Amino acid sequence: MAWIVLALLIALSVYAIILYNTLVKKRQMVEEGWSGIDVQLKRRANLIPNLVETVKGYAAHEKETLDAVTHLRTSANAVPKEDVAGRAKAEGALGQALGRLFAVAEAYPDLKASQNFSDLHQSLDEIENAIQMSRRYYNGAVRGLNVGVESFPSNLIATQFKFEKADYFEIEDEADRAVPGVEF
Structure with a gap:
């Protein structure tokens, strides 16, 4: 009886122990996913000054749009790394401003014909696609962690060791969901 x-x-x-290690693995996947998003957002933020300068050379009187993009880039970079919802909101606003910047570019045929602008636009498109893929990976990892934190019996281990649900990286404003587009 004692052996049983x-x-x-x-x-x-x-x-x-298996449940605990599974939760640790899922938490690490969430952190890895967020790191991937963060890298892509930094790449986009680093591209923006070049884009603004290129547009400024052709459309200097569009100061309001250019200032808005620069301000929103700074604001997005200022959001603490662990504030996923805040970062999503700031990046969404930045995406809208970039859309307006590309709309301004439509009015300047010389700018649209510029190889530098074309290269920057292509780079931004590639980065936007990478952000989308990173967001999918991150949100899948968040879903896995959140299911583990809420499901029985792993929720007993999660509560005991203070595992918490993670926030999804979501776009709140429907207008932000549109990828900035330019037709040449």
């Missing part, structure tokens, strides 16, 4: 109780305790301990 001991075997049961060992089995429960091993199961608890």
Whole structure:
């Protein structure tokens, strides 16, 4: 009888360890996913000054749009890394401003014909696609962690060791969902 109780305790301990390690793995996947998004957002932020300068050379009187893009880039970079919802909101606003910047570019045929502008636009498109892929990976990792934190019996381990649900990287404003586009 004592052996059965001991075997049961060992089995429960091993199961608890497996659940704990699974939750740790899922939390690490969320952190890895966020790191991927962060890298792509930094790439986009680094591209923006070149884009603004290129447009400024052709459309200097569009100061309001150019200032808005620069201000929103600075604001997005100022959001703390762990504030996923705040970062999503700031990046969405930046995406809208970039859309307006490309709309301004439509009015300047010389700018649209510029190889530098074309290269920057292509780079931005590639980065936007990479952000989208990173967002999908991150949100999938968040879903896995959140299911683990809320599901029985792993929620018992999650509560005991203070595992918390993570926030999705979502775009709140429908207008932000549109990818900035330019037709040449």
